[in-house]
Amino acid sequence: xxxxxxxxxxxxxxxxxxxxxxxxxxxxxxxxxxxxxxxxxxxxxxxxxxxxxxxxxxxxxxxxxxxxxxxxxxxxxxxxxxxxxxxxxxxxxxxxxxxxxxxxxxxxxxxxxxxxxxxxxxxxxxxxxxxxxxxxxxxxxxxxxxxxxxxxxxxxxxxxxxxxxxxxxxxxxxxxxxxxxxxxxxxxxxxxxxxxxxxxxxxxxxxxxxxxxxxxxxxxxxxxxxxxxxxxxxxxxxxxxxxxxxxxxxxxxxxxxxxxxxxxxxxxxxxxxxxxxxxxxxxxxxxxxxxxxxxxxxxxxxxxxxxxxxxxxxxxxxxxxxxxxxxxxxxxxxxxxxxxxxxxxxxxxxxxxxxxxxxxxxxxxxxxxxxxxxxxxxxxxxxxxxxxxxxxxxxxxxxxxxxxxxxxxxxxxxxxxxxxxxxxxxxxxxxxxxxxxxxxxxxxxxxxxxxxxxxxxxxxxxxxxxxxxxxxxxxxxxxxxxxxxxxxxxxxxxxxxxxxxxxxxxxxxxxxxxxxxxxxxxxxxxxxxxxxxxxxxxxxxxxxxxxxxxxxxxxxxxxxxxxxxxxxxxxxxxxxxxxxxxxxxxxxxxxxxxxxxxxxxxxxxxxxxxxxxxxxxxxxxxxxxxxxxxxxxxxxxxxxxxxxxxxxxxxxxxxxxxxxxxxxxxx
Numbered sequence: 001x002x003x004x005x006x007x008x009x010x011x012x013x014x015x016x017x018x019x020x021x022x023x024x025x026x027x028x029x030x031x032x033x034x035x036x037x038x039x040x041x042x043x044x045x046x047x048x049x050x051x052x053x054x055x056x057x058x059x060x061x062x063x064x065x066x067x068x069x070x071x072x073x074x075x076x077x078x079x080x081x082x083x084x085x086x087x088x089x090x091x092x093x094x095x096x097x098x099x100x101x102x103x104x105x106x107x108x109x110x111x112x113x114x115x116x117x118x119x120x121x122x123x124x125x126x127x128x129x130x131x132x133x134x135x136x137x138x139x140x141x142x143x144x145x146x147x148x149x150x151x152x153x154x155x156x157x158x159x160x161x162x163x164x165x166x167x168x169x170x171x172x173x174x175x176x177x178x179x180x181x182x183x184x185x186x187x188x189x190x191x192x193x194x195x196x197x198x199x200x201x202x203x204x205x206x207x208x209x210x211x212x213x214x215x216x217x218x219x220x221x222x223x224x225x226x227x228x229x230x231x232x233x234x235x236x237x238x239x240x241x242x243x244x245x246x247x248x249x250x251x252x253x254x255x256x257x258x259x260x261x262x263x264x265x266x267x268x269x270x271x272x273x274x275x276x277x278x279x280x281x282x283x284x285x286x287x288x289x290x291x292x293x294x295x296x297x298x299x300x301x302x303x304x305x306x307x308x309x310x311x312x313x314x315x316x317x318x319x320x321x322x323x324x325x326x327x328x329x330x331x332x333x334x335x336x337x338x339x340x341x342x343x344x345x346x347x348x349x350x351x352x353x354x355x356x357x358x359x360x361x362x363x364x365x366x367x368x369x370x371x372x373x374x375x376x377x378x379x380x381x382x383x384x385x386x387x388x389x390x391x392x393x394x395x396x397x398x399x400x401x402x403x404x405x406x407x408x409x410x411x412x413x414x415x416x417x418x419x420x421x422x423x424x425x426x427x428x429x430x431x432x433x434x435x436x437x438x439x440x441x442x443x444x445x446x447x448x449x450x451x452x453x454x455x456x457x458x459x460x461x462x463x464x465x466x467x468x469x470x471x472x473x474x475x476x477x478x479x480x481x482x483x484x485x486x487x488x489x490x491x492x493x494x495x496x497x498x499x500x501x502x503x504x505x506x507x508x509x510x511x512x513x514x515x516x517x518x519x520x521x522x523x524x525x526x527x528x529x530x531x532x533x534x535x536x537x538x539x540x541x542x543x544x545x546x547x548x549x550x551x552x553x554x555x556x557x558x559x560x561x562x563x564x565x566x567x568x569x570x571x572x573x574x575x576x577x578x579x580x581x582x583x584x585x586x587x588x589x590x591x592x593x594x595x596x597x598x599x600x601x602x603x604x605x606x607x608x609x610x611x612x613x614x615x616x617x618x619x620x621x622x623x624x625x626x627x628x629x630x631x632x633x634x635x636x637x638x639x640x641x642x643x644x645x646x647x648x649x650x651x652x653x654x655x656x657x658x659x660x661x662x663x664x665x666x667x
Contacts, residue, residue, distance in 0.1 A: 025052040070103060079092050104119045137411040207226075365412070405424035422452045512548040543570050588625050
């Protein structure tokens with residue numbers, strides 16, 4: 001390219017030389033995407049900037065102002081790949097964006113749709129980079145609105161031309177727009193946002209149909225990444241029917257896997273980072289934990305080498321490399337199958353990564369999300385702390401980052417960023433409820449947690465599952481408050497929340513695991529209120545819902561767990577019936593129910609320590625009946641059997657409690 005440009009320059013063919021330098025700039029940026037060392041990444045970025053600058057100067061010499069402006073915008077855009085200063089980055093990108101906007105206006109007046117779309121894509125690429133420098137929500141909102149208008153205008157212009165590369169570029173740009181607004185705007189139940197995403201879903205379908213015969217791996221990868229990401233997001237949040245939801249998500253996973261293959265084949269490592277992150281993130285959100293566990297270790301290892309390449313530069317792709325490790329630490333720090341020391345090390349590694357991120361971030365949305373993650377990591381250290389750990393220090397830092405998350409998120413309109421503030425306040429206070437001893441302190445923190453969890457519900461939009469879980473969590477908080485205060489009102493509020501989830505999940509005809517859990521929670525509430533017949537009925541409903549949920553479960557350990565739960569709720573149905581019979585002094589019926597329940601529980605690995613307790617109740621009911629018949633000696637014998645079993649139950653419970661305490665050392 002250098003030699004060809006020199007030949008043209010020697011002949012004073014400045015326009016031809018400018019075209020060569022422009023093409024060389026594009027080629028250099030392509031090599032940037034393939035770079036696996038920091039030296040190559042920096043070198044080829046620099047070569048690209050020089051090439052575009054040479055082209056700009058040549059176009060100035062021949063008075064082609066439009067192409068000189070375009071080359072300058074491209075050079076400025078390329079500079080941002082190696083920017084180390086936030087202020088310099090903002091200044092550079094603003095200049096690039098303004099040049100693009102000026103050109104878009106000119107091309108729009110000329111009805112030059114092809115160049116209009118090209119400059120729109122370039123403008124949005126600069127805006128997308130600019131977002132990571134936006135600390136103030138007002139500035140962020142301005143550029144978000146600008147990008148929305150640009151993208152809408154470009155799609156209208158695309159109808160006039162037939163260029164699959166431009167369509168792929170535009171699809172990629174709009175996909176990024178929806179990813180960002182998911183962070184900052186989306187609210188559960190917002191029909192306008194749902195309609196916008198539905199329209200984009202249609203664009204994805206149409207584009208996938210158009211690239212069926214395409215043999216350009218770069219275009220295919222770009223389309224598969226955009227469509228796969230949106231299919232997963234649309235399926236987890238908006239798809240109402242189970243079949244449609246499952247189909248969309250499976251298609252999304254397949255498309256992302258294809259994109260990863262294509263990006264590896266073409267050595268487009270920047271898009272590879274985005275595709276891997278999108279796939280692993282979607283696996284977590286959708287609950288495909290077995291799939292996630294198979295991928296995550298190799299994915300983190302693969303992207304670690306790129307962390308060295310992009311480290312020190314303020315880039316979107318660099319952010320995503322570190323965020324995959326963040327997701328990894330977040331998920332495994334809470335897994336009880338790891339040793340406590342291992343979980344602590346995950347949390348501490350996440351804290352180091354999070355603090356480093358906060359020092360280098362200017363992006364307001366990520367400041368909120370990273371503060372939320374740090375709240376979560378410190379909450380894990382608080383819970384896992386032993387006598388040698390500085391638990392009070394962990395508590396202080398947990399609340400510090402919770403407050404930071406709240407402050408960073410409060411000016412955003414919605415999305416996961418808005419949720420980050422409320423969720424952090426909830427988490428910090430709920431942890432305190434779990435660890436403090438004083439009742440009044442528990443109640444104080446619990447009320448704050450309830451307020452935060454209530455505010456958070458409509459922003460818990462990462463998936464429909466998370467939205468349901470947020471409502472159930474709030475119900476459990478109200479139940480806990482009712483237990484602590486001995487007031488009925490919180491219990492009633494908890495019941496209403498659980499009934500709401502049952503209604504919503506039942507209408508959809510799936511999500512039976514949520515339905516089953518809510519039936520169990522209501523049964524427990526009815527038991528506390530002394531309504532044992534109602535409680536028994538709800539346990540029976542829970543059993544049916546658990547049976548239906550088995551059809552949805554593929555993960556065998558979870559399936560085994562649910563099968564055990566089915567037997568357990570059946571036992572509790574019998575226990576509640578026994579309590580009702582006891583109230584009516586029908587002691588033999590109560591005895592029979594306790595006997596059956598005790599036999600069921602004795603065969604359940606997770607609950608068999610409870611069998612002696614309910615076996616004791618069986619003999620107690622027998623003794624009551626014998627006493628009523630004035631068979632006092634036999635009654636005394638049954639009372640003694642009951643006492644022995646209660647003593648055994650106490651020993652078993654103490655043994656279990658001791659094992660729980662020891663589990664930290666045993667794991």
